[in-house]
Every structure is written in structure tokens, then in C-alpha cells.
Amino acid sequence: MTLRITLAALSLAVLGTTAATADSESSAACPAPGQRFKSPTSPAIFLVDPDNRARWIPNETVYFSLWETYDGIVILNDFSACFGSFTNLNGAHLVKSASSPQVFIWDSRYGAYRWIINEAVFNKYAFSWRKVRVQSATVSPVTTERWDF
Template structure:
């Protein structure tokens, strides 16, 4: 009896597998939508802002979002944090509310450089490190990343003692 039920189960499983490969039935993977836009169609996801862009949505009122490295969505929680990075509101676009369906709050974000080097860092509270969330991440490339992609304001950079840059996470690209 055991052999018969095993054979029947195997035959049923093989039959199901073969039916998927039948002529006229596509076995190609369906078009996927990036994780941060899982509830959107591929066309709507393609219309979401690109890395480096800031935007608001009609459903989230005054919340400003930033598309960061790896297309992670960051929420800028208030004007103080916003003004730590940019001088004005120029460059803020609008997008469908689902473009911001999953985000990380960018608490206390600021731009700093060490008193001992010219490298510029951003505090983004994104990575988990040393028992808590947050890290200083080096801005990878002054022109391409800092100026052209994110449009950060150079006048917002504070110089701090090197000892304040305790944990350096991955680069901000």
C-alpha cells in the first residue's frame, strides 16, 4: 500500500509539472516590480522617482521622501533635518503614494566632515551597527554623488572632531 500511494503521489506530481510545460503555456518568470514598489504595476513603478530625487505624495501631505543608495526610500521627518541637508525646497517633485510604501526615517540627518580629513559624511540612521541604528556614511564622490545626484548643499557641512565619527558604515552612493 505504501509503495502504491508513493507511486501515485509521484505520478501526480510529475503530471502537474508536465502540464506547466505543455505547448502554449509560458514558463517564463513574470515581470517583477522592485521590492520598494511591490504593489505597483511595472509601468507605475518605472514612473517612481530615481535615486537622488526628493518627492512628496498626495496621500502623505507634507512628508518629503528621498530615494537613497540602492533605491531605499528615506523619509525626512521635519524641516530641521531637511535644512541640515538642503537650503531650499527646489527640486522636490511629486509621485504616486505607493512609491513611498516602505521607507526608513532619516532621523537627525546631517552632513559633516572630519577635522582631520576632507571626506564628507552623512548621518542617515539607516544601518544597524554597534548595538543601535545609525552610522556615518562617507559621500562616495563629491561631484557625482553629493552635487549632481542628491543636490546636497555644501554650506550645510559642519566640521567635527574626528572622534565624533565613531562608526563609519558603507559609502553613500
């Protein structure tokens, strides 16, 4: 089941983030895949995924399973026209098998891992290489929906 909540309905406890504020020209534009963003009035942080969906990062545990710091979050005054709703990035983490160079991200929307197709895409999202969990077993389950943009 996919959790869908309107952006206006979201209310969270303050995470104490530090982030760069977008200038007035860029704040009018919609964020692109790979960008993390938040509003100046809410602590909620979002990521735009390869499917151009806003993905809410539900807590610090998930956030710090993907990134080292809050650096790179853009503050946007109004992104409601870009994304009327969003899905949750529950349980997201990075993993790879010790026997393969492929890195995957857990995507709760699919209930499976998505292959991050290359280093350029991994870096576009500013994921931390230190956050990749290496396991001895094969990564499973894996969806055919790749993390590819």
C-alpha cells in the same frame, strides 16, 4: 531599531513646501536615487537613498540640515507601487573632519555615518555644501555602507 511605516499611514502637519510637479509621463515612473519627492496630498517629503529605499525626512530641522531650499522636490501622484514602506532619516546631517576632505551623512538606519564617496554623488543628491559641519575630531562611528550611488 528601524522605524517602518506604510506610506498610506503617514499623516503630518503641512510644511508649506513649494515644489515642481512632474508631468504625467514621469509621474508614473519610480523616483531614482538622489530624488526628493512628495505626493500632492501630503506634506511628507522623501528622499531615495543609494539603496533605492524611500527615506522619510521627518521634520524641517533634518531637511534644512541637508538642503537650503525646497527647490528640486518632485510631486508624484502615486509612488506606492515603488515603495511599500520607508525608513526614517532621523537626525540626518552632513559632517567632515577638518583634517580630511571626506564628507559623511548621518544615517539612523545604520546608527553611523556613511561616507559620501565623491562630489558627483554629493551633487546628485543636491546636498548643500554650506550645510557640511566641520569638526576637529575624526568622524565616528562610520559604517562600511557607503553613500555611493
